[in-house]
Amino acid sequence: MIVRRSVPQDQDAVWEILEPVIRAGETYALARDLTRDDALSYWYDPGKRTFVAEEDGRVVGTYYLRANQAGGGDHVCNCGYVTRHDVRGRGVARQMCRHSLSEAAGAGFRAMQYNCVVSTNTGAIRLWKDLGFEIVGTLPGAFHHPTLGDVDAYVMYRRL
Numbered sequence: 001m002i003v004r005r006s007v008p009q010d011q012d013a014v015w016e017i018l019e020p021v022i023r024a025g026e027t028y029a030l031a032r033d034l035t036r037d038d039a040l041s042y043w044y045d046p047g048k049r050t051f052v053a054e055e056d057g058r059v060v061g062t063y064y065l066r067a068n069q070a071g072g073g074d075h076v077c078n079c080g081y082v083t084r085h086d087v088r089g090r091g092v093a094r095q096m097c098r099h100s101l102s103e104a105a106g107a108g109f110r111a112m113q114y115n116c117v118v119s120t121n122t123g124a125i126r127l128w129k130d131l132g133f134e135i136v137g138t139l140p141g142a143f144h145h146p147t148l149g150d151v152d153a154y155v156m157y158r159r160l
Contacts, residue, residue, distance in 0.1 A: 013059035077109040
């Protein structure tokens with residue numbers, strides 16, 4: 001598997017990965033009825049660097065990297081990751097996260113922060129902790145899960 005910078009030709013594959021996650025509404029604070037164009041505009045925002053994970057020529061995951069804040073907070077970055085549903089559990093997210101840590105350090109960021117990790121997303125939480133992230137804050141009831149109602153969200157952080 002390789003992780004590389006995304007090119008415009010990847011957008012159809014990226015949408016195929018993003019759409020089911022957006023529609024499910026269980027892990028990202030995005031409108032569940034977000035259009036393809038709006039979702040891709042969000043994922044490929046000019047302030048973000050977007051990457052894809054590729055296996056045997058097929059895009060199996062995607063992530064973005066951006067500054068978490070402007071000005072005095074621009075030394076901390078933020079990322080979002082999504083993996084194709086049919087390859088979950090095979091290390092794609094782990095490889096993308098490792099890649100993002102390297103890219104972030106190379107870009108001069110000194111830390112990485114995840115702003116809204118949904119508490120019910122236990123697989124992601126376990127992975128991020130395994131890769132050195134800590135829960136530094138709990139936002140009580142900050143995420144409205146479509147079946148569970150209001151659940152906590154975590155802020156997770158790691159120095160680079």
